[in-house]
Amino acid sequence: RDCALYHHQRHSFKPAEEAADEIKMKLKVSEATTIAKLAEFRKHTQTILNYETYVTTSPDQLKAAITNFFGILLRKLNERKTSLLCEVDTQFNSFSKQVWAEKSSVEMTACGLEASLKFAKQVMESSEKIEIAVLGAKAFSQMKMINKKSWSADNLEIITPVCFLENDIVTKSVKTTSVSPVESIQRIGCLKDYGED
Secondary structure, X not given: OXXXXXXXXXXXXOOHHHHHHHHHHHHHHHHHHHHHHHHHHHHHHHHHHHHHHHHHHHHHHHHHHXXXXXXXXXXXXXXXXXXXXXXXXXXXXXXXXXXXXXXXXXXHHHHHHHHHHHHHHHHHHOOOHHHHHHHHHHHHHHHHHHOOOOOOHXXXXXXXXXXXXXXXXXXHHHHOOOOOHHHHHHHHOOOOOOOOO
């Protein structure tokens, strides 16, 4: 009737009792849908809470894991550094002995050559034919024997930083230009995971 008064002539209308029952039925149907939707959004709320927990706790956990990883890595690198320094001392002590032995051999040969030349010169300067004949043959034999001596720097295996470290896995990963920093760390082989001691 109000619609008619307000010129809403196209509206249909029915008694309030009938309309109330119909609306109540629609509300009951809608209530079930809304309850299901509420349950869905409560699950979403829990998911968001899980993400919130992750966002607030993960940075500290990741920082701790990174700190632990690099702590282990640095310890392993320091151990390798100490090992390499010891190897340098060992290798060069051995090399030094080899050098001194070769030096002694070269110097003794040089002295023998000088003595042989001096002896041959004395024989050649002698005016005694018999002395030249006897001692000359001896001098010639000595010179012939000492001239067979030879020496080469190849007798020494030169130790340089490059050849000393060429078999070291750290150096290999540094030399490889196409390898990423992460792959370089993995190639060191010190760590399999963050928790390895």
